[in-house]
Amino acid sequence: MTSMTRRELLKGAALLPAAAAVATTAPITFVPRTMPSSGGRPPDYTAPAQGFLNTDEKAFVEAAVARIIPADDLGPGAKEAGVADFIDRQLAGPYGLAETWYMQGPWQPGTEQQGYQLRLAPAQLYRAAIAQIDRHLKQSQGNRGFAQLDPKAQDDFLHALEKADVKISGDLGKEFFEMLVVNTIEGFLADPIYGGNKDFIGWKLVGFPGPRYNYVAQIGEFGKKFDMPFVSIAGRDAGIRES
Amino acid sequence: MAKRLPPKDVVLVGFGWTASILAKELTDVGLQVVALERGGFRDTIPDFSPTTIQDELRYAVRNGLFEEPHRETLTFRNDASQLALPMRQLGSFRPAAGAGGAGVHWNGQNWRFLPSDFVAYTHNVQRYGKGFIPADMNLQDWGVTYEELEPHYDAFEYLCGISGKAGNLGGKLQEGGNPFEGARRREYPLPPLKRCYSTVLFDKAAKEAGLHPFPAPAANTSEPYKNLYGVQMGQCTFCGYCEWFGCGNYSKASPQACVFPVLLGRDNFELRSQCEVTKVLRDSSGKRATGVVYVDVTGEAYEQPADLVILCAFAQHNVHLLLVSGIGKPYDPQQNVGVVGRNYAYQITSSVDVFLDEVLNPFMGAGALGQIVDDFNGDNFDHGPHGFIGGGYLANWNTGGRPILQHHLPDKTPKWGSGFKKALAENYLKSTSIATHGCVMAYRGNYLDLDPTYRDVYGNPLLRLTFDFHDNEHKMSDFLTDRAAEVAKAMKPRSMHPKPRKGHYSIVPYQTTHNTGGAVMGTDPRTSVVNRYLQSWDVPNLFVMGSSVFPQNPGYNPTGTVGALTFWAARAIKEQYLRNPGPLMSA
Secondary structure, eight states: OOOOOHHHHHHHHHTSOGGGGGTTSOOOOSSOOOOTTSOOOOOOTTSOOOOOOOHHHHHHHHHHHHHHSOOBTTBOOTTTTTHHHHHHHHHHSTTTTTTTSOOOSOOOOOOGGGOOOOSOOHHHHHHHHHHHHHHHHHHHTTSOOGGGSOHHHHHHHHHHHHTTSSOSTTTHHHHHHHHHHHHHHHHHHSOGGGSOSGGGHHHHHHTOOOOOOOOTTTTTSTTOOOOSOOOBTTBSGGGSOOO | OOEEOOOEEEEEEOOSHHHHHHHHHHHHTTOOEEEEOSSOOOOHHHHTOHHHHOOIIIIIISOTTBOOTTTOOEEEESSTTSOOEEOOSOOSOOOBOSTTTHHHHOOOBOOOOOGGGGGHHHHHHHHHOGGGSOTTBOOOOOSSOHHHHHHHHHHHHHHHTOBOOOSEETTEEOTTSOTTSOOBSSOOSBOOOOOOHHHHHHHHHHHHTTOOOEEOOBSBOSSOEEOTTSOEEOOOOOBSOOTTSOOSSSOBOOHHHHTHHHHTTOTTEEEEOSOEEEEEEEOTTSSSEEEEEEEOTTSOEEEEEEEEEEEOSOHHHHHHHHHHHTOSOBOBTTTTBOOBTTTOBOOEEEEEEEEOSSOOOTTSBOTTOEEEEOTTSTTSSOOTTTTOOOOEEEEEEOOOOOTTTSOOOOTTOOSSSHHHHHHHHHHGGGEEEEEEEEOBOOBTTOEEEEEEEEEOTTSOEEEEEEOOOOHHHHHHHHHHHHHHHHHHHHTOOSEEEEEOOOSSOOSSSOOOSOOBOSSOBOSOTTTOSBOTTSBBSSOTTEEEOSGGGOSSBOSSOSHHHHHHHHHHHHHHIIIIITTSOSOSSOO
């Protein structure tokens, strides 16, 4: 494969300041910009959502989350729950830009115990890794990117990425995959106001009723399944605007 | 040049539990008090409103209420041979920023330490001999006893409205409480919380195993309550959003729920938020603090003169401030001399996840809703055969069933794919966990100093943390995990998933925000930064609050003792220091 070396990749990323990474999209209004000092207002879930990913990247993420939590005989999975939208929006916001992370050098690889030491914010990691993975796949899979593979081949590739059997710029592929799994679970099980867990698909699967506030009457009913309607911070099903 | 402001009697650095209690106690006696808080102002409404606070992604996953590493963090390494690298995002612990501090986002698990914890050196040497203590362990007594702190523990419990059952009233053991606790003067202010199903099953299994389970002392109110300061609190509703969240129901004890209503309107009190203290100033003698320098949200620097300076920031930030201000002798681990940064400690935790056939409804919870076994804490059992000192508790907590971070999966569950999904679906409602919460002793190789390379947003060196678990802690934690597995087995589970704590300490996975030490208390200035009244040995008009004063970290959550020590120091300041400002103890 012709792959950028990690050094080149990092250099390239350094030329792309975090703010420039979203300069091509409209101002972000959906994602809450939390500061410890900010007031307690919830995110404005009625505002139009803006994302970070381009069309190819979005197709990649949609295909990948569909394998991480698949639709199967237990019901719909992460794709159906809108998790790709969730990730797209998260990447466009403070999380994707690593707004609260310490991102000053010098940059050095550390021990496992010292944690993440890449100079890439999550959005940059997605962009860099997806481009490289698709370039790698198109060379070995007859010009097909990840989204164009069949589910079995997608699973095989993700397993290889997870085990670092396929190397994408050193550990970059593995770091990316771990982040993608974490973000997928977040989107599947977060409040629907963030764009994933659409129609409470995630919460219905596990049986979490949502933020219900008061269980004084029910907590002593041992072994009884709680069967009130599912709720979101924004209200019940009908209260959530589709976007 | 920092703009010089009119002087105050007292400047408090930070505005969490310790500062808000001190502000109340010291304005009571007529002092002019200003608190400087690095984060913003927050109050129950609107910041913790129940209609918005129950958001796991925003607060528990994306760290909505905590300090932001881009402004300040620390560097970390396991031992002095390694290069320390920055903690770039929060992981192992999550210090707060903002009014109320960590008192906003804690669970409310509120403990007294054991009487023997305060005399850890004397007690262990007496019972097991000097040879039983590892050579590199800096084990020491606190310089204050349980009996001296008892009235102040009581005050903090009556401030918070603790729900619980006494186990020892004036030396008489009480059915249903913790039989190992020190004697207390009276019952808890409120009866225990209602129980959830998992804690009932845990309690039964623990009793079958011959242990002594009891309801955890909870700073979650089981009934409406009017507190020590006359503030009304509401009854906890078991919403399951305590830890990482603020309480919108006035039922989890916090500075907002317990102190703000009687403090904030006072003429002699002022809170300045988004003001970060960067240095403690001293006169030319170096023995008197003259005030502090702080930077406001616009970047403007101010000098706030004061007669009394009290550090009330989070544990390691107090140590950082002492180091960057050049106060006290920094610790030198090679020679084991110097004091600032010495005896940093933490907590060692593990768990055994338990998978049952019954529906447990884990989402009906509260931060300190739990059943505890304290048989293996401190020196509640004979350590002779085990070859370690210290201990910890076993707990079945049901803090909530927030699905992203609080789902349990059986051993060997795939990390993704249909197998993962199936395990998630089958186990979320029918699983619980037994936690172990162990002490960490202090060692020569575990310490805090200033990093030579990395800088914070003000250009000051970051704090550098050098820390690892030692054999004593691993042995102790493995012992606790084995005991937890025995109780788990007695619960007759479908399956169980032990998660022992192995190998080197890692800054990555969340463990606890129980960071301690670095500015420890004692009666000998060669091994402590502050005396038994939390007064600096070097600068008598400087006091240091919080868990940075713990000489080592016992097997309980720290807040109860942090609160008791604050009332203890407040009394010493009011009754002794103000009458005769100067050292309260001779070295």
